[in-house]
Amino acid sequence: MHPKALIPLAAQLLARVLRFEQPADALVSAFFRENRELGSRERHALAETTYAVLRRRLLYQNLAQSGKGPMERRLVLLAWAGEPRALEAGTESEERDWLAKCARIDRSSLPAKLRHNLPDWVAQPLQEQLGETEFEALAESLLQGAPLDLRVNTLNFKRDAVLEELKPQGAGATPYSPWGLRLQGRPSLNQWPQFKSGAIEVQDEGSQLLALLLDAKRGEMVADFCAGAGGKTLALGAAMRNTGRLYAFDVAGHRLEALRPRLARSGLSNVYPIQIAHERDERIKRLSGKLDRVLVDAPCSGMGTLRRNPDLKWRQSPQALADLVQRQQAILASAARLLKPGGRLVYATCSLLQAENEGVAQAFDQAHPGFRRLDAAELLLPQVPRAAELVQDGCLRLWPHRHQTDGFFAAAWEKA
Numbered sequence: 001m002h003p004k005a006l007i008p009l010a011a012q013l014l015a016r017v018l019r020f021e022q023p024a025d026a027l028v029s030a031f032f033r034e035n036r037e038l039g040s041r042e043r044h045a046l047a048e049t050t051y052a053v054l055r056r057r058l059l060y061q062n063l064a065q066s067g068k069g070p071m072e073r074r075l076v077l078l079a080w081a082g083e084p085r086a087l088e089a090g091t092e093s094e095e096r097d098w099l100a101k102c103a104r105i106d107r108s109s110l111p112a113k114l115r116h117n118l119p120d121w122v123a124q125p126l127q128e129q130l131g132e133t134e135f136e137a138l139a140e141s142l143l144q145g146a147p148l149d150l151r152v153n154t155l156n157f158k159r160d161a162v163l164e165e166l167k168p169q170g171a172g173a174t175p176y177s178p179w180g181l182r183l184q185g186r187p188s189l190n191q192w193p194q195f196k197s198g199a200i201e202v203q204d205e206g207s208q209l210l211a212l213l214l215d216a217k218r219g220e221m222v223a224d225f226c227a228g229a230g231g232k233t234l235a236l237g238a239a240m241r242n243t244g245r246l247y248a249f250d251v252a253g254h255r256l257e258a259l260r261p262r263l264a265r266s267g268l269s270n271v272y273p274i275q276i277a278h279e280r281d282e283r284i285k286r287l288s289g290k291l292d293r294v295l296v297d298a299p300c301s302g303m304g305t306l307r308r309n310p311d312l313k314w315r316q317s318p319q320a321l322a323d324l325v326q327r328q329q330a331i332l333a334s335a336a337r338l339l340k341p342g343g344r345l346v347y348a349t350c351s352l353l354q355a356e357n358e359g360v361a362q363a364f365d366q367a368h369p370g371f372r373r374l375d376a377a378e379l380l381l382p383q384v385p386r387a388a389e390l391v392q393d394g395c396l397r398l399w400p401h402r403h404q405t406d407g408f409f410a411a412a413w414e415k416a
């Protein structure tokens with residue numbers, strides 16, 4: 001494709017994404033399917049430019065006020081992440097002068113909002129929680145891309161052996177999870193023999209730590225209550241050494257469908273995916289009081305995953321957050337009924353916001369005196385020697401700027 005054509009195409013893609021009707025990753029994939037003539041470098045330029053606008057939307061919208069031409073085009077020029085010669089070829093000299101003027105603006109002199117690029121309803125509670133200095137460090141980390149973490153399938157493979165094989169690809173061990181490897185960049189994993197053989201799965205180190213916190217054992221009856229496409233289910237099934245019974249519940253059939261090929265690669269046969277209508281479904285009631293461990297990886301605002309999904313900060317709202325908190329409480333209360341005495345319950349989100357984390361856990365405490373809180377550091381310590389670094393007030397609290405994971409929260413209880 002002629003470099004001149006790339007910028008209008010990027011503006012077209014951005015216009016679709018900025019309607020916020022669907023997740024950005026789905027829209028970008030659909031756009032590439034429609035434009036099959038794009039090569040891998042061109043796709044990379046379009047995707048990275050779109051994500052750069054989503055990350056710093058407030059800044060770029062502010063700067064774009066001074067330019068000329070359609071707004072999406074101005075945003076693409078400001079955030080261009082492709083080759084410089086495509087920008088050179090695709091712009092008029094007036095536009096290039098304008099870009100040079102924008103580049104000379106000292107960004108540290110801009111109002112805080114144009115530096116952190118978070119909506120007020122997200123920024124404010126985080127500022128209160130962390131204080132100004134640490135909030136700035138967090139906000140900066142949320143503007144960066146995330147590394148690519150892998151989980152080694154310890155059912156049939158050893159982390160050290162897979163690490164040796166993947167060292168030439170730049171892999172290193174993750175600092176906390178004993179199952180994890182970390183890569184920089186975006187290699188085409190699907191073609192790697194280690195992926196095809198089921199030795200590795202893509203999974204953020206934070207997600208691995210949630211499975212470690214549940215600590216499902218051989219022969220147990222376990223439920224992954226909000227299993228989705230089964231990232232944590234696979235980790236739990238391997239920890240159970242492919243024994244016992246692991247129920248993977250979810251209301252979304254298409255997500256459970258996406259679990260099937262992953263299960264086939266993993267070699268697990270102890271997993272039972274079950275689509276439920278809602279959290280009080282009859283099929284769940286039949287298991288009341290029978291399970292050893294239940295993980296509730298609740299639907300949440302996803303504010304801990306902004307490095308990967310920057311569109312979420314513009315697609316969520318305070319009203320959506322309030323609705324989510326209600327759903328989280330209802331799901332947690334239903335899931336808790338499955339446990340037998342002595343059983344372990346873990347409630348988790350990939351959010352940084354107290355309302356859907358500590359807030360939901362405290363409401364559960366008040367309504368369920370028969371559940372005793374467990375200390376996450378104690379639970380993790382046997383498998384995660386540095387567990388104390390990850391825990392605040394007994395709860396797992398992962399932060400991108402402190403731990404280089406996505407933002408996660410988890411609280412654990414034992415049923416009396």
Ligand SMILES: C[S@@+](CC[C@H](N)C(=O)[O-])C[C@H]1O[C@@H](n2cnc3c(N)ncnc32)[C@H](O)[C@@H]1O
Pocket residue numbers: 207225226227228229230231232233249250251252255278279297298299300331
């Ligand atoms: C955070 S995602 C789960 C991610 C998944 N555990 C993983 O590791 O890949 C939350 C999931 O909760 C599911 N969900 C929403 N409402 C639910 C409900 N009432 N009962 C069970 N699952 C629900 C959503 O469909 C979504 O797949």
